[in-house]
Amino acid sequence: MRRTMQMRATKLSRAILTGLVAPVLLGACQQAEPRGDATAASETFPRVVSLNPCLDAILVETARPAQVLALSHYSHDPAASSIPIARARQFAATGGTAEEVLALAPDIVLAGQFIAPATRSALERGGLRVETFGSPATIGESREQVERIARLVGNRDAAGPLLERIGQPSGSVASLPEAPSVLLWQAGEIVPGEATLIAGLLREAGFSSHSARLGLDQADRVALEQVIADPPDILLVAGMSAGQQHPVLEALANTHMAEFDPRLFYCGGPAIQPARAELAAIRADYESARQ
Structure with a gap:
């Protein structure tokens, strides 16, 4: 299992580099502006502070660099960032306090x-416009989020390349009898609900939901003992708890196991393309192992 998960981690790194790093760096080259030169952009386009790592990732692909006054502090943390860390650190970050944001x-x-x-009340009392966003539960909602941010920053055309990478919702084949069951075991040993973006991507990739079959919902916990007693065809480990790393998992001879980077399912936007690629690779590995 360890060898399989290490191989998956290596392939995942390539997927992230292909899906996230290259397009972002290309965009940076195409619209590079000196970090301190805010005059041209700020005179015409709104200046923006983002307090959310998922919104950070969309903002840096749709706004002109000089418009971005600060990102959330999460984007400066390699374990939490949805942006290549070198790119994220080209921008300032805040801890999310009203005082920091008002000062900018x-x-x-x-x-x-x-x-x-x-915090919201303090920002609005200070005369700032606060725009809030939920977590997209579908490809369509993620596309709408990208388009909305691009409109807000006054750069609607910039949404095009990102929308092209996100693509349109694909048909699901998870209803087929032979669809392998998958359990996405997140940090804290919890599972996603069926009305989430990652659940939709799993269905789109041709998987059936093992957690739904067990009657579990959003953020319900699945203990190690339950996984052992009723294992899925595919176990995607996206956490580091003792149960998720327990050697007893090696006994699941008929379960295909792989690591799955949480950065690929916490956000939509730029993470969708590499998430799709990784799920397709996992499905291919599973089918190959069955032959």
Whole structure:
């Protein structure tokens, strides 16, 4: 199992580099501006602070660099960033406090829908426009999110390349009887609900949901004992708890195991293309192992 998971991790790194790094770096070359030269962009286009790592990833692909006053502090953390870390660190970051954001005096603040009410109130009392976003549950919702951010930053044409990479929703084949069951075992030993973006991508890749068959919903916990007692065809490990790393998992001879980077399912936007590629590779590995 360890060898299989190490091989999957290596392939995953290539997928991330192909799907995330190259397009972002290309975009940076095409629209590079000196980091400190904010005059041209700020006179015409709104200046923006983002407080959410998923929105950060979309913002840096749709806004002109001089418009981005700061990203969330998560994007400076290699374990949490949805942006190649070298690219993210070209921009300042805040800890998300109202005082930090007010000091930057942006025109627009991008935030998740669960922004602290006190923080939002302080920003709005300071005259700032706060735009909130939920977590996209479908490809269509992710596309709408990209288009909305591009409109907000006054650069609608910039959404095109990212939308092309996201693509349109594909047909699901998970209803077929032979669809292998998959359990996405997230950090904290929990599973995603069926009304989530990653659940849709799993169906699109031709998998059936093992957690749904077990009657589990969003953020329900699956203990190691339950995995052993009723294993799926494919176990995607996306956490580092003791149960998720337990050697007893080696006994699941008929279960295909692979690591799955959480950065590929926490956000939509730029993460969708490499997530699709990784799931396709996992499906191919599974089919190959069965032959």
